[in-house]
Amino acid sequence: MSIKSTGESLLLKDLTIYTEDEVIYDGFLLIEQGSIQSYGKTADWKEEKENVQTISFPKGSKLIPGMIDIHIHGAKDADAMDGSKDGLGTIARILPYEGTTSFLATTMTQGQEEIEAAIESIASYMKTDNSPGKAEMLGIHLEGPFINEKRAGAQPLNAIKTADIELFKKWNALACDHIRLVTFAPEKENGLELAAYLKENGIVASMGHTDAVYEEVVDAINAGVNHVTHLYNGMRGFHHRDPGTAGAALLHDELTTEMIVDGVHIHPEIVKLTFKQKGKDKIILITDSMRAKWLEDGISSLGGQKVIVKDGKALLESGALAGSTLKMNDALTNMMAFTGCSLEDVIIMGSYNPARQIGVLDKKGSIKAGKDADLVVLNANNEVVLTICKGIIATKSGGAL
Secondary structure, three states, X not given: OXXXXXXXXXXEEEEEEEOOOOEEEEEEEEEEOOEEEEEEEHHHOOOOOOOEEEEEOOOOOEEEEOEEEEEEOEEOXXXXXXXXXXXXXXXXXXXXXXXXXXXXXXXXXXXXXHHHHHHHHHXXXXXXXXXXXXXXXXXXXXXXXXXXXXXXXOOOHHHOOOOOHHHHHHHHHHOOOOEEEEEEXXXXXXXXXXXXXXXXXXXXXXXXXXXXXXXXXXXXHHHOOOEEOOOOOXXXXXXXXXXXXXXXXXXXXXXXXXXXXXXXXXXXXXXXXXXXXXXXXXXXXXXXXXXXXXXXXXXXXXXOEEXXXXXXXXXXXXOOEOOEOOOHHHHHXXXXXXXXXXXXXXXXXXXXXXXXXXXXXXXXXXXXXXXXXXXXXXXXXXXXXXXXXXXXXXXXXOOOO
8 A cells, every 4th residue: 555656645534633733633634745735624624636545544543743763773683783775774664663754773883994884874875765665764873982981881892982073074974964963972082072063063962871970961061962862871870979971861951861661771660750850842762772673582683792682671691781672662652651641742752852853853753734744543552553654655554574
């Protein structure tokens, strides 16, 4: 089921529609040429166009904007570090099954040659393969290698580098200026200079894999940091005599925080506490998923390191957490279950906030006329039924993976 001709239109009807400004019950939405054309009450729809493909949905169905995962390494045995356009295509095709319609391909701390090969592959993919009907790659999240070895987590220690603006410039040139977000440790040598450079060039400066004390976080904010990579994980934690990185992130409204809401990386009650403190406008739901996502439990890998996946939990042989196998639709439902927040709230955290943070809110992140038709239909249990990427149906329930 798809729209192949630019002359065709798609009408979705009998849905509760969560638009940017309101919730429309028993509504319709019209898609034309990959964009949201109009929406309203189904009773008010007047069929004036020919060749309109119409899909009606059962009672209790909901239409939400597609989710945007700004921190994902891989899925279904593919990883952004593989340097493979085929692998990137695998990720882009599988993500709509969890309601994700766009993403940042996320690298990790590796040797310079490996990082450059991955960056060039991503840039090439974006130039030739970023077609509608699958999750759109919006750019690169460069996680490492400018991090603190004390908080490396699953990032290989031997590949950590001192922050280097000239090296970053080279990498962004190889990426055709598609690096949108950088995770680094601002307290390390040249960290504040890198933060200032990123801010000046419209790139999100994110503190992560960092051992920064409270005062160093304040310095980082003043230099240009406005984002926190996977809050609580890979950073100096909160203590009542040492606020640490995590405490500073909770306190400062300048910082938007990523959260891996899988019940493993953050205790559900801490998720609830964080939501009470930061609110829906300063949280971004991410998966930080690795190649083991959408695969059975067993042996996998991350950055050349062996990973054991059991009951969906991914660990290095050392016992350290190694990314996740979390799906975005599960992050959405977990967030509601852990905090009691509403579907409207998680739409903000899973769609609107990431679009705003990486500068694509003019086209993504909400249901609004003129924006890309990146849409997800949920059933009454908030399970993904159908996903549309730029006007093309990418998945429907019961479809083959």
